[in-house]
Amino acid sequence: MDAQTISILLAGLSIAASIVYYASVLRNANKTQQVQLETRQAQLFLNIFNVYASKQFQKDREELMLLWKWADYDDFFGKYGPDVDPDAHAIWDSTCTWLEGLGVLVKRELIDPELVYDIMYGFIINFWEKHLPIFTVFREQWGDKMYEDLEALYHKMRSLAEKYEKDATARLPELKNT
Numbered sequence: 001m002d003a004q005t006i007s008i009l010l011a012g013l014s015i016a017a018s019i020v021y022y023a024s025v026l027r028n029a030n031k032t033q034q035v036q037l038e039t040r041q042a043q044l045f046l047n048i049f050n051v052y053a054s055k056q057f058q059k060d061r062e063e064l065m066l067l068w069k070w071a072d073y074d075d076f077f078g079k080y081g082p083d084v085d086p087d088a089h090a091i092w093d094s095t096c097t098w099l100e101g102l103g104v105l106v107k108r109e110l111i112d113p114e115l116v117y118d119i120m121y122g123f124i125i126n127f128w129e130k131h132l133p134i135f136t137v138f139r140e141q142w143g144d145k146m147y148e149d150l151e152a153l154y155h156k157m158r159s160l161a162e163k164y165e166k167d168a169t170a171r172l173p174e175l176k177n178t
Helices: 003-053 055-067 073-080 086-107 113-142 148-163
Strands: none
Touching (some): 003 055, 003 086, 003 113, 055 086, 055 113, 073 113, 086 113
């Protein structure tokens, strides 16, 4: 073999080695990126879980779902409206806003809906169904986009409940709005 052939052979081997090395680096980068994504999703989930599991949220949730009773939209705002009871209304409004934000995260695929389902599907389903008459009037007054991501979250939780054959409609008698 002459020097030129050896030179071409070495250049070819060098290129092949570079390609193998680059493919290995890309594979490792993809694995690292996937681990980072999973870590971020776990951190986001823990932030959501920490809010949901907080003493204040649980207190507010129980008040909303077990203690609040009303006949219709006017009765609801007559008891819990911002002019009548600002603290109660703030509980309702912040819960709706938090669930709307959670719906956005699910819609944008920033959090796995299965994770949300695992810890709070029952609350989301019951909250939406209990407050649907209020949301319906809101939409008549303010447009169909009101709480659309909360509604989408409700439908996603409902479909996952059906997928897992859980009885998402079973409620305690206290949760009924009568």
